Amino acid sequence: MAAELQVGDVAPPLELVGSDGQTYRLADYEGKQVVIIAWFPKAFTGG
Numbered sequence: 001m002a003a004e005l006q007v008g009d010v011a012p013p014l015e016l017v018g019s020d021g022q023t024y025r026l027a028d029y030e031g032k033q034v035v036i037i038a039w040f041p042k043a044f045t046g047g
Contacts, residue, residue: 011026013025013026013027014026014037016037016039
């Protein structure tokens, strides 16, 4: 089981495939002011 993140923790490496088919890596945005990650688990599904 993974440890829970606490406020102020460094984010773990993260890689997601977008709806456009491209892979986005959190590391690609290092040094940017703000990164927002949002997901909608039931978007575009029958659930």
